Amino acid sequence: MVTPALIGVDWGSTSLRAFLLDADGSVLQEHAAAKGASTLHGHPAFVAALDEVAGAWRRAQPALPLLACGMVGSQHGWLDVPYVRTAAGAADLAAKLAQPSDTALHIVPGVLCDDGKLPPDVMRGEETQIVGALAQHPQLADSCIVLPGTHSKWTHVAQGAIVRFATHMTGELYAVLRQHSVLGRLMPPEVTPDAQAFLRGVAAARDHGDLGLPHQLFAVRSLGVTAQLPHAALAEYLSGLLIGHELRAGLAWRAAHGLREQPLALVGAAPLCERYQLALGHFGQPAHLVLDNTAPAGLLALARAARLLS
Amino acid sequence: MVTPALIGVDWGSTSLRAFLLDADGSVLQEHAAAKGASTLHGHPAFVAALDEVAGAWRRAQPALPLLACGMVGSQHGWLDVPYVRTAAGAADLAAKLAQPSDTALHIVPGVLCDDGKLPPDVMRGEETQIVGALAQHPQLADSCIVLPGTHSKWTHVAQGAIVRFATHMTGELYAVLRQHSVLGRLMPPEVTPDAQAFLRGVAAARDHGDLGLPHQLFAVRSLGVTAQLPHAALAEYLSGLLIGHELRAGLAWRAAHGLREQPLALVGAAPLCERYQLALGHFGQPAHLVLDNTAPAGLLALARAARLLS
Incomplete structure (x- = not known):
């Protein structure tokens, strides 16, 4: 026993x-x-x-x-x-x-x-x-560890210690915009998984993020209003846009701190890590390690x- | 009569x-x-x-x-x-x-x-x-006209016609984050005008906006939790951060479309235009004309x- x-x-x-x-x-x-x-x-x-x-x-x-x-x-x-x-x-x-x-x-x-x-x-x-x-x-003693979530953490680990980190309130932004903003109004209550719409949002952040998140968010509405994206796909586009903005900034932060050659790890609930891994792949920088809780x-x-x- | x-x-x-x-x-x-x-x-x-x-x-x-x-x-x-x-x-x-x-x-x-x-x-x-x-x-026939609000509009006017524009949902972001996110929890119900806290938020966006809005927003909380900013000043810091991100992207958009030498005008309710003009001044690019409704x-x-x- x-x-x-x-x-x-x-x-x-x-x-x-x-x-x-x-x-x-x-x-x-x-x-x-x-x-x-x-x-x-x-x-x-x-x-x-x-x-x-x-x-x-x-x-x-x-x-x-x-x-x-x-x-x-x-x-x-x-x-x-x-x-x-x-x-x-x-x-x-x-x-x-x-x-x-x-x-x-x-x-x-x-x-x-x-x-x-x-x-x-x-x-x-x-x-x-x-x-x-x-x-x-x-092997993560010198690495970048990302913990996705309501308040995602990007962490720089050196010699086994947390030396700096940056929080991104991506998950909370998704929740409040979906529930309480004009962007949620066109969305049906249930989210249908849609990797294509998700990656379209990721790509918008990756390729045109300098247009600003406050602007790019409004596209969730205008794509719906003009029927260029089905209403059922808008929540996934929003998720991709927000995670894309987190990755855009997080990967630049990682590079600025000299971590491009160090391992990149995702730690968290499997479905969320899968979503982040998909988006990281779209940035051409997939995580080396994905760990559950x-x-x-x-x-x-x-x-x-x-x-x-x- | x-x-x-x-x-x-x-x-x-x-x-x-x-x-x-x-x-x-x-x-x-x-x-x-x-x-x-x-x-x-x-x-x-x-x-x-x-x-x-x-x-x-x-x-x-x-x-x-x-x-x-x-x-x-x-x-x-x-x-x-x-x-x-x-x-x-x-x-x-x-x-x-x-x-x-x-x-x-x-x-x-x-x-x-x-x-x-x-x-x-x-x-x-x-x-x-x-x-x-x-x-x-x-004289605004060839210009950049900005209409601040719930959904701010940055408009490129050429030969008297609207040729392109970009919406920034800045005002709505402020409202939903204040009312429905963790950021609002530390804020007292009434906003005390505080130009210094507002401009501190504007400067954070101007100088460090590449850290990403999802990250910089979290500072509204961490500045409060660590008592580096009084709770009564957090709403103004949030406002400055969001307007700062709008201006950062909007002014880059304006330059990308060759409008740096054209007049920049603010059109809208006087108190909001005053806020934007203050922020534009902090970017070194004040509006040439400020018009009420x-x-x-x-x-x-x-x-x-x-x-x-x-």
């Missing part, structure tokens, strides 16, 4: 997932609940949510260490854990774990990127996924670095 | 304004109602709305001609008036007025810009403001070109 070594918790704004992990990082069991950090208020609510997803495991093995990452450590979460500044590697993060009072839970700090010239940038949760990707794939592996690596494991 | 010559109607998606005009284009009286074209459904609703703002004038002078511009002529308005293709001057527009059946109302067509290479672009209402600006300022002058010029005036 395999022995559990850690309860790892991926606790974002809107979701909560707990993993029972063995010492190799294998997920033995998994529990999820709709108890995102932004939906909970006050210490008892967090205690109850943690008990809901991890209580049974804890009662069976009271000595198991507990480690969480994500927005649970933000000012609107359970405990405001101060950001660690770049460069931040696993040891830097492990040295700054924090615990809500009267709990056994440790929380991973987020990372702050602030060179004093450009506006600062922040991450919470992605640092753990990056640590997990590095634990599984040592690496948060469990990152939690284990950080727990080990912090000597929480028995 | 001055003799009325025309009832002009500026009938947009969300607002309806009627003007009693004399033969010089002076506004003798003005009525407004919250009866935008997108809020009305069916012929009788439009008839009633028109009567609400212009009925008294019509009963006093039944022979007065009536001319409307704007979304009233769209597929979701009173009558779907086909777009006139660029190049479109006053005579082209006047030749294609259309009338809903059993009414005395004429409606100005919108304009379609479609070179077959880039996605098409459309306007409805702005063409009339442009005709008005040209009627009042003949020129729709009444445009309606009169088009009525004259169509020989509707007695």
